[in-house]
């Protein structure tokens with residue numbers, strides 16, 4: 001357990017992450033806990049280092065007294081073989097986004113999936129989850145699908161433009177959750193799948209400022225559906241707007257972004273962060289164009 005007299009040195013390793021909102025979220029929350037807590041982005045792009053440098057950077061960080069690192073694209077899988085220990089969930093998910101350094105040992109966790117779960121419980125409490133359709137099965141989609149199945153979704157339909165990726169993901173998840181149904185499907189089956197589903201998750205980049213548009217035909221949405229997006233730039237995507245207009249309950253991508261930070265902060269400090277306070281700060285940062 002932490003005390004206010006301790007100090008923390010934390011980093012984020014990934015490509016193009018100088019603009020990440022995770023460092024300010026952690027630092028503000030730590031300030032409010034009275035901690036000395038510095039969180040620095042280690043942007044591989046800015047320092048012209050390849051993804052493979054993650055292991056050397058972690059070891060250097062350990063030598064320099066860092067307490068922890070968050071790990072992001074493209075290092076979440078690469079990093080795994082360099083760790084001394086990996087949590088069961090991160091192992092099953094085959095991705096690590098948080099590394100704690102304890103007595104020189106590197107211990108990996110995944111707070112992307114738990115962050116999505118936490119966001120879902122916080123933003124859509126009591127949402128029905130018997131059957132869910134998810135579009136997008138890349139990095140974020142993998143964590144979301146794992147979270148949904150771990151939370152108890154009985155039937156998960158995965159749709160991706162890359163049919164091979166969806167099929168591979170579905171097969172891997174089906175073997176991890178043998179009592180549940182996971183299937184890959186093409187976009188043509190969306191009318192049928194959504195008619196039988198409680199909710200929809202978008203884990204494609206469609207709807208970002210840089211990829212504007214809608215990932216599905218929103219005329220398929222009904223008021224009884226809940227709709228979650230993982231995109232948070234913008235927080236209110238066209239999908240979230242269309243779903244809201246239909247009267248659906250919605251969960252924006254900020255919840256997952258905040259959730260991963262909340263869970264990582266708790267792992268690093270042993271203290272209980274305040275998710276509502278961090279979300280308010282997150283929305284301020286996004287509104288300020290950070």
Ligand code: NAD
Nearest residue numbers: 136137138139140141160161162203204205230253256257
């Ligand atoms: P990725 O490239 O790994 O995966 C995206 C997947 O979507 C690919 O498999 C691609 O084939 C598929 N896809 C693209 N367009 C599609 C369409 N129209 N229909 C079906 N499938 C389609 O990307 P990623 O790292 O998983 O990121 C996806 C989004 O998630 C990005 O917008 C990213 O910003 C966001 N994200 C959010 C959080 C968060 O905490 N909220 C975390 C990570 C990523």
